[in-house]
Amino acid sequence: MDTQSLAARFSQVALAIVLTILSVVLLVTTHRLRLDIGGLELPAGLLFGAVFQVTACVFLYAATGSRLPLAVVGSLWGLLAMPFLGRGVGGGVLFPAAIGDQIQYSGWIVQGIGVLLPFVMIGVITLVRRRGRAPRA
Template sequence: MDTTSLAARLAQAAMAIVLAIVSVLLMLTTHRLSLDVLGAAIPVGLLFGALFQGVVCVFLWAATGARLPLLVLGCLWPVLAIPFLGEGVGGGVLLPAVIAGQVQLSGWIVQAIGVGVPFLVAALATVADRRRSRAR
């Protein structure tokens, strides 16, 4: 499979852009969901977000065989999340820093997941490629 031609790179970037938009919208709207089990609050929104981002990254890697879409996803994620971060119209609603005097860490965690998972998968793919090339 050709992963280095201009057309292949543009297709990889387009896939990453579409999936980044879906990922941001999905993760930012579900990250505060929790489920009470035996008196303990389980952050199912964050767990779902981490699982979703992991599946998206594995899909991009498997579909393209390249690290470019993973890097595009990791770099584009915070850019797409910016409108939801600040104060004002649309901002501070989905990712408020404080609610009723209590610091909201889930907003920071979902951002770390959105950015960190693609770079982690890209790093793991790089290590796997190097091990394969050394074994040859």
């Protein structure tokens, strides 16, 4: 696939924007979901968010063969989530800093999943690509 032409780059960015919007909506609305299974409380929303974000990144790379869409997702995610943050990072209605006396870490974690995970995937892809090009003895 031609990943260098201008049309290819525009389509990669457009695809990344659509998936970023979907990611923000899903992760922001489900990040506090918890499931109680056999007395063990699982952070199902955060697990779902991490799986979704990894799947979206793998799909973007597999569909385009480029790291550009992953950079777009990582860069744009925080900007699109900002209206939900309220007064600041970790301090809004959907991302409360604390409820009562209990600090809410899920808001910070979901922001890390949304922003940092695409860049981690870029790093992994870069390492795999470089390892594949290493001269063989």
